[in-house]
Amino acid sequence: MLRKMQVWDLAVRVFHWSQVLLLLGLWYTGTEGLMAQHQLLAYSLAALLIGRLYWGFFGSSTARFRNFSYSPLAAWRFLRKPKPVLGHNPAGSYMIFTLLGLLTxxxxxxxxxxxxxxxxxxxxxxxxxxxxxxxxxxxxxxxxDLILIAVFVHVFAAVWHSWRYDNVILSMFNGKNDVPANATPQLKSTWRYFVIVLLALLGFYLWQGRILILFL
Known part of the structure; x- marks a missing residue:
């Protein structure tokens, strides 16, 4: 028995899609030699990453790292027979940790x-x-190069899973997904996440941003 409910809070969704846009911007500016813009985007991504790491320990239940730290056996079983879970699935969790580690x-x-x-x-x-x-x-x-490979695999897996099972891509926009009826995510107000991100952005601006802006 499944029911559709709010699974992803605003912090997780903002980080997810901002990460996509910033990675595209970083790839383009790095390729074109726009280094001032490249570094400003990198500091923006770093601020978002700091916020996500904080939210991974103190955020909503579906955002906390401990709640999607699965064993390799659980990931393998999920790949063989996918089923709805509350939050990140066992296989996808390994990609999330991989991407967070590579970005750091x-x-x-x-x-x-x-x-x-x-x-x-x-x-x-x-x-x-x-x-x-x-x-x-x-x-x-x-x-x-490893990040680009991981992103390609992640996108392919998300498209395949959305086509065959449930639309995980749409759920990262509206935050809703089908979950077991007895599951109840504990979503927290996300203002703390955005405060952390803004403080990190301010710190990076005072440290390097003011100088880099002169070269735009």
Whole structure:
């Protein structure tokens, strides 16, 4: 027995779609050499990621990491026989953790990436040993390819699942999904998430944003 109900809060949905738009912007600005814009978008993504990490521990029940930390066996069983679950499914949860980890690594490595330019050098380049900077630069160039591969797999899986089972793409817009009748998500007011994001944005602006804006 299933019933349609609100599963995803505004914080999860805003992070999800903002992440999509920012990744597209980061890919384009990086490819075109628009480094000031690239870094501003990166700091915006970092602020959203900080908010999502906070929300993963203190947010709604369907947003908390502990509630979709499944074993590999559970993920395999879900792939063999998908069924409605409350929140992220066992297989999708591994992709979420993968993407969050890759995004964190990409942002941290970007802070120490050397590109022979004041605008495009990461702000930590001047404070780190050359070997660390070289490693960070190599990691930054490699991880973006891994992110693009993961995104492609994630999109393909979401489209396939929406076609065969339930529309998970639509649910990330309206927040609603079919869940077992006895399941009751505990959704929290999302204002704390947006406060965290805004504070992080302010911190990044005061640290680097004011300088980067001069190069736009």
């Amino acid at each position: 690594l990409q942002i941290l490595s970007g802070l120490a990436t050397f590109d022979n330019s004041y605008i495009s050098d990461g702000p930590l380049v001047a404070y780190l040993p050359e070997s660390w900077v070289s490693l960070a630069s190599d990691v930054h160039k490699t991880v973006i």
